[in-house]
Amino acid sequence: MSALDPVRLRADFPILATEMRGRPLVYLDSASSAQKPRAVIEATRALYEEGYANVHRGVYQLSERATEAFESVRPRVARFLGAPDPRGVVFTRNVTEAINLVAASYARPRLREGDEILITAMEHHANIVPWQLVCEATGARLRVAPIDDDGALMVDELERLLGPRTRLLAMVHVSNALGTINPVEEVVALARERGIATLVDGAQAAPHDEERGQQDQAEPEAGQVGVHVAPPAGGDEAAREAARCRGTNCAHQFTPASINTL
Numbered sequence: 481m482s483a484l485d486p487v488r489l490r491a492d493f494p495i496l497a498t499e500m501r502g503r504p505l506v507y508l509d510s511a512s513s514a515q516k517p518r519a520v521i522e523a524t525r526a527l528y529e530e531g532y533a534n535v536h537r538g539v540y541q542l543s544e545r546a547t548e549a550f551e552s553v554r555p556r557v558a559r560f561l562g563a564p565d566p567r568g569v570v571f572t573r574n575v576t577e578a579i580n581l582v583a584a585s586y587a588r589p590r591l592r593e594g595d596e597i598l599i600t601a602m603e604h605h606a607n608i609v610p611w612q613l614v615c616e617a618t619g620a621r622l623r624v625a626p627i628d629d630d631g632a633l634m635v636d637e638l639e640r641l642l643g644p645r646t647r648l649l650a651m652v653h654v655s656n657a658l659g660t661i662n663p664v665e666e667v668v669a670l671a672r673e674r675g676i677a678t679l680v681d682g683a684q685a686a687p688h689d690e691e692r693g694q695q696d697q698a699e700p701e702a703g704q705v706g707v708h709v710a711p712p713a714g715g716d717e718a719a720r721e722a723a724r725c726r727g728t729n730c731a732h733q734f735t736p737a738s739i740n741t742l
């Protein structure tokens with residue numbers, strides 16, 4: 481990969497040409513809200529000025545064109561993610577909605593009293609609260625894999641917590657609070673060996689190439705975020721079907737949630 485050229489990169493972001501308190505803007509809050517490059521701003525402007533209409537529901541030309549444009553993104557996102565089937569790419573408004581969708585449609589109908597959901601001690605609220613609600617509704621138990629004093633996931637402890645009642649492992653790839661990069665490939669393999677479904681919160685990993693290397697699937701550019709879900713090895717066709725083509729009405733931002741059917 482060529483060296484990062486920050487001057488060239490800055491030029492892609494019009495907001496970085498503005499000043500704050502008389503000095504060139506330096507923006508450090510991308511983990512919470514990423515600034516948009518010119519290409520994104522222009523595509524959004526062109527959509528509203530020239531192509532905006534309801535997708536999937538209108539029987540007039542503008543709507544058909546909008547639907548075509550909308551659907552043309554799905555296979556491109558699938559290619560980018562390394563997803564085997566574009567139908568496994570689901571657009572949601574944000575990661576919180578994607579995780580809640582999985583919690584409500586996949587976990588809630590399947591979990592029973594005494595089952596367990598395993599998360600880690602470094603999860604964002606978006607990957608805690610939906611599971612707390614599932615546990616409340618089903619009688620399942622939420623378990624938490626610990627981290628060490630350096631903020632690293634204690635993989636041995638996590639493995640110990642993957643028990644016979646564990647039905648789902650939900651973990652973050654890159655921690656928004658600590659910057660920790662978790663060995664998701666290794667940990668997901670541990671779960672899948674045991675027939676446990678996995679959900680990876682890829683929100684902060686989205687802009688980084690390592691996602692592709694580690695999971696054979698990757699997230700789109702900055703500002704777009706994702707969740708990967710893998711049903712247990714051996715496959716759960718009903719779960720995959722339920723996930724397909726759901727939530728296709730995308731609001732302002734594309735958030736791919738890729739159902740990984742590997």
Ligand SMILES: Cc1ncc(COP(=O)(O)O)c(C=O)c1O
Nearest residue numbers: 511512574575576604606656683
């Ligand atoms: C690791 C992580 N997960 C989930 C979220 C929630 O993302 P969203 O605001 O897209 O729902 C964030 C937001 O910063 C995050 O950093």
